[in-house]
Amino acid sequence: MTIGANLEQLFSLEGKVILLTGATGGIGSVLAKGLASTGATMVLADLEQSALDQLCLELDGSGHSGYELDISQVSRLEDFAGSIAEKHGKIDVLINCAGINKREGLLDVEEKTYDKIMDVNLKGLFFLSQAVVRKSMIRTGGKIINLASFTSTSTLGGVSVYGATKSGVAALTRSMAIEWAKYNIQANAIAPGHILTALTQVTWDHKERAAYLRERIAAERPGLPEELVSLTILLASNSSDYITGALINVDGGALAGGKPWPFDTQY
């Protein structure tokens, strides 16, 4: 059989139960729709029930559900993962997409802000992953997909704590990949560059800031949440069974060096 005829099967998520945090956000909601359209049963988690209910209605297929969950409440995570695993029999894929940021200079960050960003981006992700593995993947195998960032590798001004969490997410992804390989779990991180969402629209509408960013992106434009969907499908599907521990940049060439200089290259 040719690859062409097999294509749908290669990336099918039919029958897979996918737990997605940060589900109603700019990136999460687009991932939820893309994954549901390839046959997955989506278990959506975020802070507000009404937004989750609305998103469920917008997904292809049936059997999707939404749960109010604050991932920084670590004591709740094991029970939560247990109840989802019990209801569906398994959790095949965990996508850790919930994340927060507050832009301020290193000298201005207060302990409260530091703790809050760490608690969601790193601690919540750590303990939810641990809970999902304990309650399901240790028996069933599975895939963990962590949302890292451009700041896992590089940085911008005013994102010190956020960047530290996202570098931590890249490191944790490698630990998950090697320690949980024996359970047939693959863990990978997607590192989006500058993605246009409702929250970042204000930056892209700002003439000087948008120009600054365009200079630093080879593609000279922001990415769209939709441009993260195909990679997420690959990493959730059985086609990625030998991909693990990777940090995959989806950044329009920002980390590669951004826009090349326009000067004469003859020295």
Ligand SMILES: NC(=O)c1ccc[n+]([C@@H]2O[C@H](COP(=O)([O-])OP(=O)(O)OC[C@H]3O[C@@H](n4cnc5c(N)ncnc54)[C@H](O)[C@@H]3O)[C@@H](O)[C@H]2O)c1
């Ligand atoms: N937008 C970008 O340019 C960009 C770039 C790199 C990485 N990322 C990462 O991608 C992920 C999604 O970003 P986004 O742009 O969709 O942001 P977003 O703010 O639109 O969505 C984040 C979602 O996480 C939820 N959330 C926040 N705290 C939570 C908690 N304690 N428990 C459960 N849910 C919580 C929010 O309610 C929100 O729906 C984040 O991890 C972010 O760091 C985004």
